Amino acid sequence: MSCAAGAKRVLGAASVFLLSGCAQWPAQGLFAAAGPAAELQREQFLIVTVLVALVILPLFIGLPWVLWRYRLRGGRGPFRPDWDFSWIMEILIWGIPVIIVAVLGVTLWHSANKADPYRPIATAGPPPIEVQAVALDWKWLFIYPKQGVASVGQLVVPAGREVALSITADGPMASIIVPRLGGQIYAMAGMTTQLHLLTDHEGDYRGMNTQYTGTGFDQQHFTYSAVSPVQFSTWLAHARGAPALDAARYDALVKPSKPDQPMQFSSPASQLFQRIIAKYHVPGDTLGALPPPSAVSANKATEAH
Amino acid sequence: MDWTYWLFGTLQWSDFPPKKDLIATFAASLVILAPIAVAVILTVTKRWTWIWKEWLTSLDHKKIGVMYCVLAAAMLVRALIEAGLMRTQQAMANVGSPVIGADHFGELFSTHGTIMIFFVVMPFISGLINFVMPLQIGARDLTFPFLNAASLWLTAAGAMLVNASLVVGKFSTGGWSGYPPFTELAFSPGEGVNYWIWALTLTGIGTTLTGINFAVTLYKERAPGMHLMRMPLFCWTALSTSILMIFALPPLTVATAMLALDRYAGFHFFTNGAGGNMMLYANLFWLFGHPEVYILILPAFGVWSEVISTFSGKKLYGYTSLVVATISIAVLSFTVWLHHFFTMGQSANVNAVFGIATMLIGIPTGVKVYDWLLTMYRGRIRFTPPLLFSITFLFCFVVGGLTGVLLANAPVDFAVHNSLFLVAHFHNMLIPGTLFAMIAGYMYWFPKVFGFRLDERWGTISWFLWSAGFLLAFMPLYALGLMGAMRRTSMFTDPHYTPYLMIALGGAGMILCGLAALGVQLFVSIRRREQMRVPVGDPWDGHSLEWWSSAPPPEWNFARIPQVDGTEAFTAMKRNGQPYVAQPENYEDICLPANTGIPVMIGVAGGLCAFALTWYIWWLAVVMLVAMWALVVWRSWQGEPMKEFPAELVRKHTEEWLEKARAAKPVDRFAESEPVNLGLADPIR
Numbered sequence: 001m002s003c004a005a006g007a008k009r010v011l012g013a014a015s016v017f018l019l020s021g022c023a024q025w026p027a028q029g030l031f032a033a034a035g036p037a038a039e040l041q042r043e044q045f046l047i048v049t050v051l052v053a054l055v056i057l058p059l060f061i062g063l064p065w066v067l068w069r070y071r072l073r074g075g076r077g078p079f080r081p082d083w084d085f086s087w088i089m090e091i092l093i094w095g096i097p098v099i100i101v102a103v104l105g106v107t108l109w110h111s112a113n114k115a116d117p118y119r120p121i122a123t124a125g126p127p128p129i130e131v132q133a134v135a136l137d138w139k140w141l142f143i144y145p146k147q148g149v150a151s152v153g154q155l156v157v158p159a160g161r162e163v164a165l166s167i168t169a170d171g172p173m174a175s176i177i178v179p180r181l182g183g184q185i186y187a188m189a190g191m192t193t194q195l196h197l198l199t200d201h202e203g204d205y206r207g208m209n210t211q212y213t214g215t216g217f218d219q220q221h222f223t224y225s226a227v228s229p230v231q232f233s234t235w236l237a238h239a240r241g242a243p244a245l246d247a248a249r250y251d252a253l254v255k256p257s258k259p260d261q262p263m264q265f266s267s268p269a270s271q272l273f274q275r276i277i278a279k280y281h282v283p284g285d286t287l288g289a290l291p292p293p294s295a296v297s298a299n300k301a302t303e304a305h
Numbered sequence: 306m307d308w309t310y311w312l313f314g315t316l317q318w319s320d321f322p323p324k325k326d327l328i329a330t331f332a333a334s335l336v337i338l339a340p341i342a343v344a345v346i347l348t349v350t351k352r353w354t355w356i357w358k359e360w361l362t363s364l365d366h367k368k369i370g371v372m373y374c375v376l377a378a379a380m381l382v383r384a385l386i387e388a389g390l391m392r393t394q395q396a397m398a399n400v401g402s403p404v405i406g407a408d409h410f411g412e413l414f415s416t417h418g419t420i421m422i423f424f425v426v427m428p429f430i431s432g433l434i435n436f437v438m439p440l441q442i443g444a445r446d447l448t449f450p451f452l453n454a455a456s457l458w459l460t461a462a463g464a465m466l467v468n469a470s471l472v473v474g475k476f477s478t479g480g481w482s483g484y485p486p487f488t489e490l491a492f493s494p495g496e497g498v499n500y501w502i503w504a505l506t507l508t509g510i511g512t513t514l515t516g517i518n519f520a521v522t523l524y525k526e527r528a529p530g531m532h533l534m535r536m537p538l539f540c541w542t543a544l545s546t547s548i549l550m551i552f553a554l555p556p557l558t559v560a561t562a563m564l565a566l567d568r569y570a571g572f573h574f575f576t577n578g579a580g581g582n583m584m585l586y587a588n589l590f591w592l593f594g595h596p597e598v599y600i601l602i603l604p605a606f607g608v609w610s611e612v613i614s615t616f617s618g619k620k621l622y623g624y625t626s627l628v629v630a631t632i633s634i635a636v637l638s639f640t641v642w643l644h645h646f647f648t649m650g651q652s653a654n655v656n657a658v659f660g661i662a663t664m665l666i667g668i669p670t671g672v673k674v675y676d677w678l679l680t681m682y683r684g685r686i687r688f689t690p691p692l693l694f695s696i697t698f699l700f701c702f703v704v705g706g707l708t709g710v711l712l713a714n715a716p717v718d719f720a721v722h723n724s725l726f727l728v729a730h731f732h733n734m735l736i737p738g739t740l741f742a743m744i745a746g747y748m749y750w751f752p753k754v755f756g757f758r759l760d761e762r763w764g765t766i767s768w769f770l771w772s773a774g775f776l777l778a779f780m781p782l783y784a785l786g787l788m789g790a791m792r793r794t795s796m797f798t799d800p801h802y803t804p805y806l807m808i809a810l811g812g813a814g815m816i817l818c819g820l821a822a823l824g825v826q827l828f829v830s831i832r833r834r835e836q837m838r839v840p841v842g843d844p845w846d847g848h849s850l851e852w853w854s855s856a857p858p859p860e861w862n863f864a865r866i867p868q869v870d871g872t873e874a875f876t877a878m879k880r881n882g883q884p885y886v887a888q889p890e891n892y893e894d895i896c897l898p899a900n901t902g903i904p905v906m907i908g909v910a911g912g913l914c915a916f917a918l919t920w921y922i923w924w925l926a927v928v929m930l931v932a933m934w935a936l937v938v939w940r941s942w943q944g945e946p947m948k949e950f951p952a953e954l955v956r957k958h959t960e961e962w963l964e965k966a967r968a969a970k971p972v973d974r975f976a977e978s979e980p981v982n983l984g985l986a987d988p989i990r
Contacts, residue, residue, distance in 0.1 A: 028801075029788040030720045041720040045711060052710050055671055056703040062678055063699055070617070072685045072974055072989075079989065080683040084620040093675040094626075097668040105661040108714055112660065115716035116653035172487035173583055175648060175723055179789035184719055186649050188584075189486065189577035193650040210723035210791045212480060213487055215407035218794040280578035 028206055029179050035199035036121050037182025044111050051100050117185050117195045121162055128162035128196065131155065132273040135167070135174035135187035135209060137256035138216030143268050149239035150272075152253065154262035155207065156235045159226035162198040170254055170276050175211040178224045184210060190280030199226050216258045223262070239264035245272065314922035315496065320474040328390070328405060333472045362900040364450035365860055366435050369457050371754060373432030374747065376461055377425050383468070384420040385820055387413050392778070392813040396806040398796040410795035411478030412497070416467060418481025419501060422597070423508045424464040426735070429743045430604045431460070431515050434543045437750060438519065440851035440858065441537045443528025443867050443874075448521045450898045451940065452514050458908025459511035463504040466915050470500045474920075477501035480793065482590055483564070485575035485583045490568050496919050498568065502561045503915035509558045516550025519543055528850070530869035534628070537849040537872075538621060541628050542607030545635040546600050552639070553596035560589040569918075584649060591642035599638040601735065603631060605742030606673060609695055612745050613677045615845050616692040617684030618974060618989045623676040624872055630669035630676075637666045647715045648722050656715040663713035667706060674703060685989050687974055689845075690764030691745035697772040698737045698745075705733035708783065726786025729779045736775050744771070744823070752844045752984070756856045757837040761978045763826035770819030778812025781805035839984030841885075841966045846974065846986035848873040853884055855962040856984055861895040861950055864959040879988065885966035892952040892959070899946040907936050 033039045069077040113119070120128060132143040133155075143150045157163050167176055169187040177183030178197060185193045187209075199205070209220035227235065243249065245265035250272065269275070322333040347353050360368055391413050394404050405413075435453065439446060447453050470476040477497040479488040488498045523544045527536070536544075564586070566572040573579040575586045614621040621627065643651070643659040677699065686692065708730040711717050721727060744767075752758045785805050790797060797806070830837060842856035850867060851858075853875045871877055878884040914929035916922075971987035972979075 028799075029786075031787060038720065041716045044714050044716045045720075048711050048714050048717065049707065052707045056707060059674060059678060059699065059703055063681075063696070066678060066681045067686060067696065070681060070684050070686050072618075072687045075685065078683060079618075079685055081619045081989070083683050084622050084624065086679075089675075089679060090623065090626060093672050093679075094668070097671040101661075101664045101668055104664055104710065104714075108660050108664075109654075109657045112657040112715045113653040115719065117719065118650075119653075171577075172492050173484065177720075177789075179720065182719070184648050184722055186646070188649075190582075191650075206789065208789070208791065211484075212411070212478075212793040214478070214492065215411065215795070218407075218791070218796055 032180050034201050034203070034205065035181040035197060037115065037117075037197065038180055040111065040115050041182065044107075044115070047107060048104065051104055055097055055100060117183070117193075119196065120164065121196050121198045126161060128164035129157060130164050130166070131157075133165050133167045133176060133187065134273065134276055135169035135171065135176070135213075135220075136254055137171045137213060138209070138220040138258050139253070140176070140207070140209070140220065140222045141253060142222075143245075143273055145268070145273070147236055147239075148267050149236060149242075150245045150265040150268045151239065152259060152263040152265075153222045154225065154264075155222055156225045156227060156232060158229050158232045159202040160198075160200045162196060165195040165197065166273065167193045167195060168273065168277050172213040173211055174209040174213050174217075174220070176207065177210055178205050178207040180205050181224060183207075186211070190277055192277060197224070202226050202228060214256070216256065219258045240266045242266050245269060310921075311924070312922075314917070314920040316473070316920045316922070320496075322472060326405060326409060329409060329471075336468050336471045357902075358900065361905050362902045364446075364454050364898040364900060364904075366439050366447050366450065366453060367754070367858065367860075369453055370432045370434075370436030373428045373435060373457060373460075376457075376464060377429035377432060377743075380420050380424040380428070380464055382820065384417050384425055385817060387417040387420075389813045389817050391417065392806075392810045394795065395797060396803075396810040399798065399800075399802055399806050403796060405795075407795040408478065411793070412476045414793050415477045415480050415501065416470070419504065420464075420467060421735075422481055422601070423505065424460070424467065426601050426739055426743070427508065427512060428460055428464075430546065430601065431456075431512070433608070433743070433746050433750070434519055434546075434604060436754060437746075437851055438540055438543050439522065439526065440753075440854065440862055441540050441849045442523065442526060442531055443850050443863060443869065444522065444526035445862050445866075445895070446526075446897060447518050448525055449518045451901065451904065451945070452518050454901075454904035455907050456511040456515040456518065458904045459514075459911050460508045462908045462912030462915065463507035463511070465912050466500060466504045466507065466919070469916060470497075474500070482594065483561075484590075485564060485567070485586050486577045486581070488564060489576050491577065498564075499919040502565050502568075503918055505561050506558060506565075507911055507915055509554050509561070512550055513554040513558070516547040516554065519547035520551065523547070528866050528869050531874070534625070535869055535872050535874070537607075538610035538624065538627055538631075539604070539607035539849075541631050542603040542605075542610075545631050546603045549596045549600045549603070549635055549638065553593045553600065555593075556589045557593035557597075560586055560593070563589075587646050587649065588642070591645040592639075594645065595642040596635075596638045598731075598734075599634055601739050603634065605739040606631065608742040608746040608749070609677060609698060610680075611849070612691045612742075612749050613680050613695050615749070615847055616687045616689055616695075617681045618687070618846065619680060619684035620848075620873060620876075621676075622679035622682070623672075626672060627676050630672045633669040634666055637662065637669075641666065644713055644718070647718045653715070660713045660715050664710055667710055667713075670706060674699060674706075685974065687977060689748075689977070690759075690761060690768050691749045693765060693768040694741045694745040694748075694771075697768070697775070698741050701733060701737035701775065705730060705738065708733065721786050723791055724786035725782040725790045725792055728792045729782035729786060732775075732779050732782075736779070741771065749845070750851075752837075752839045753842065753851060753854075753856050753858070756840060757830065757834040758839060758844055758978070758982070759830045759837075760826050760833070763822055763829055767819050767822035767826060770815050770822055774812045774815030774817075774819055776812065778809050778816060781809045781812075836980040839982060841962070841969050841984035843875075843986045844982055844984045845977065846988050848876045850874050853878065855958070855965075859955075859958050861897060861955065864892060864895075864955050879986070885963050885985075887960075887963060892956040894952050895950040895955055896947040897950070899948040901940070901943075901946070903936050903940050907933055910936065 030038060030042050033042045069075055130146060134141040139152050141152050142155050167185060167187045169189045174187040175184050176187055181197045181199050183195055185195045203226055205224040207222045207224045209217055242264040245268040247269055322330055324330045324333055347356060394410055397404050474496040477500060479493060479498055483501055487493060523540060563574040567574050567576055573581040575581050575583045610621055641659055641663045644663045647656050712730055748759050748764055785802060790802060839856050842854050843852040910929045910932040914926050917925035917929060966985055969983040969985040971985050972982045973987045974989050976982060
């Protein structure tokens with residue numbers, strides 16, 4: 001009786017230790033997924049690991065056994081120096097991986113489509129908030145065209161509301177991810193890529209650029225803040241009171257810098273995002289002149305898609 | 306100002322040492338002092354003529370092989386120290402005391418990757434294949450010995466250019482893959498990216514030529530009866546790698562040339578705007594880059610096949626299976642390049658197709674792993690250092706395979722692309738897979754090359770340090786990657802990361818100790834070489850023809866070209882006839898290509914041309930380009946000067962060797978590491 005209780009206590013302590021250990025290490029990563037996109041990624045991670053383990057576990061068991069049984073000094077196994085083929089073994093070592101890759105392939109076909117960053121996540125509910133993200137050296141600019149505000153280093157969204165990001169860069173290629181929510185996708189000048197993110201849980205999530213773009217790239221972080229609808233309205237009001245994001249302020253933002261505080265702007269210049277893309281399609285053009293729509297549509301990533 | 310530009314390009318006094326930080330200044334002084342030290346040693350020991358006549362001008366495939374390996378070893382030391390410095394920086398910066406600046410860190414990860422891929426593993430592979438492959442197929446040399454030497458010296462010139470960047474100016478910070486638009490003039494002005502471009506161009510040309518040379522040799526120079534399906538597996542992997550080199554290196558040369566045109570001539574292939582598109586670069590680079598991965602791993606598979614079979618005292622299991630698997634991997638390697646950029650915005654179906662193609666490569670690779678396990682099964686396994694390395698390899702490689710399949714899954718890749726998870730994955734493949742194979746191959750063939758065995762105790766110590774060091778250095782990176790830590794980050798600021806970064810730092814320290822242990826092993830072995838001699842040449846009871854010659858082998862390899870009747874030709878010889886019986890009376894004169902200094906000069910001219918281009922010193926670039934061309938023309942006029950080994954010399958050497966074989970006591974596998982092992986094997990029965 002006391003023995004069982006002791007065992008129970010040890011087990012309990014061990015599980016608390018393990019759980020707390022496990023809870024700690026993925027503090028911000030994939031294993032602390034907080035949205036459907038990252039949850040799908042985590043699920044795929046586990047499925048692949050289990051299926052591939054079927055192939056590698058026999059080696060982990062077989063290799064020590066073979067090393068022990070067939071060692072030169074004292075090994076008991078029969079010695080057959082010319083044994084070099086067995087149909088049964090051939091069928092097993094080719095067949096099992098083929099079956100597993102077939103299963104993985106089918107899984108991947110479905111999950112790749114489900115996890116396509118271009119695809120909206122939620123099937124019901126309110127339409128996504130459209131936000132345009134611009135990778136600059138070394139900060140992220142987010143433009144809310146419908147709300148008429150913009151921010152740097154901060155992506156504020158009501159919890160439970162999906163964000164549809166259109167992404168470009170005004171500088172070297174960057175890559176955007178919010179590890180606990182999903183991603184990632186490249187940001188490339190003159191082109192648009194897309195990413196959908198969603199979480200139901202209020203909170204701050206770390207987002208970043210993962211692609212080296214120079215000495216400040218590792219500080220090109222932003223906070224994805226999932227807030228209540230009230231807080232979102234407050235934030236919008238606050239941003240609308242901030243200075244306007246005109247061409248001059250944008251040009252200042254493009255210069256390499258590492259702002260330590262988030263910034264808000266009101267009334268971004270009309271069609272700012274499209275003009276950032278277009279300036280790479282019209283020779284000699286700057287933000288000043290808006291090119292004809294035909295040039296704007298030449299954003300290759302979207303076309304390729 | 307103007308005349309200095311004409312004379313010296315963009316070179317300025319400020320590009321020379323002392324550098325901004327102490328560590329860089331120290332590195333620069335090492336690069337200056339090391340050659341001075343070598344020159345002093347050569348002068349004091351009066352060995353200048355010796356090194357020129359015996360080594361630098363040699364066209365002997367064995368010596369060229371050794372020189373490739375020496376180059377690789379020297380560059381390995383540099384790249385490992387850089388790795389240690391990066392680990393130190395990340396660990397210390399995270400607790401608030403960085404040791405180097407972000408700019409220096411950018412140079413470090415760029416040189417580390419560039420050197421490890423192009424100037425450590427590639428030369429090591431070329432070196433091992435150069436030495437071993439002609440011996441294994443019963444040939445006297447490669448088909449194109451002059452081209453072989455020229456390739457070596459072009460590769461060496463590329464390595465020297467990377468080293469020059471430690472002293473003069475800076476290296477690129479664009480990583481080993483040099484992605485534009487970051488590497489375009491707009492974001493990376495200056496000499497850094499130029500260094501990277503021209504170093505890769507030099508070695509790219511050298512490697513393409515080497516690939517052609519190896520492939521032609523394997524097709525044309527095999528001994529009578531050595532059908533393709535009788536070649537040792539190492540030759541099969543060498544053939545596959547050569548074909549990959551021929552087809553995969555040109556896209557790299559094209560990509561770097563286009564980037565050079567962007568930077569030097571105002572083109573817009575990969576620039577932001579003006580019609581440029583970096584996606585083109587990503588495709589070209591990985592069209593090279595993915596087959597490159599298999600260029601690096603296939604010869605390693607060949608080494609493992611030889612090592613595991615020999616030290617298990619057993620025939621290789623599933624020879625045909627292994628050949629089919631090797632060829633499948635080589636072919637499939639051209640169909641998966643897109644998995645390096647699942648995140649570039651193509652459609653989900655495209656990603657799925659390339660993901661499935663990537664997983665397909667896992668099938669033949671998995672087959673190989675089990676073929677090796679079954680080779681050990683029913684054998685008699687000796688735990689020599691090369692075999693110990695192969696055990697670490699088998700355990701770790703399947704873990705790398707698992708994470709590889711994870712990365713092939715586009716949704717998972719979205720989460721861990723560019724993270725330390727990826728860094729852990731490819732180091733997991735390349736260190737236990739390739740680098741350990743190179744070390745195992747070095748220990749395995751060393752007695753053949755230099756005539757004496759390497760100390761096994763220090764070999765075992767080194768194995769332990771490398772294996773434990775690898776696990777400690779890279780397993781934490783998997784965890785960090787899953788926590789959202791990204792690669793190429795000079796400074797983390799997350800207290801959660803501290804334990805992982807500290808463990809990884811400890812692992813890096815152990816790896817450096819493992820490298821030092823290899824150095825001690827070599828030193829100890831040279832000092833005790835008289836007790837380790839294996840003049841008869843078959844210390845491990847080997848299976849293939851390279852063991853059927855004295856150690857070291859004569860320059861002509863074989864007095865008579867053997868007749869081959871099956872796989873494992875030397876095993877058959879040992880069983881059916883006497884490999885060491887007196888040879889026929891009629892020895893023949895043997896002709897081999899004479900030494901020439903032209904390949905060295907081509908290398909020097911190539912290196913100077915690349916240096917001149919890096920710094921925009923146009924007159925020097927033109928002069929050196931003309932010089933390279935003139936040297937090739939000069940060589941064409943010479944025809945192919947030969948040196949002759951008279952029949953009498955061949956007879957004398959052969960009979961001495963056979964005499965030693967008759968005098969030696971056959972040694973069984975229990976006494977393999979004792980002084981009594983003179984290289985005459987008594988197989989296990």
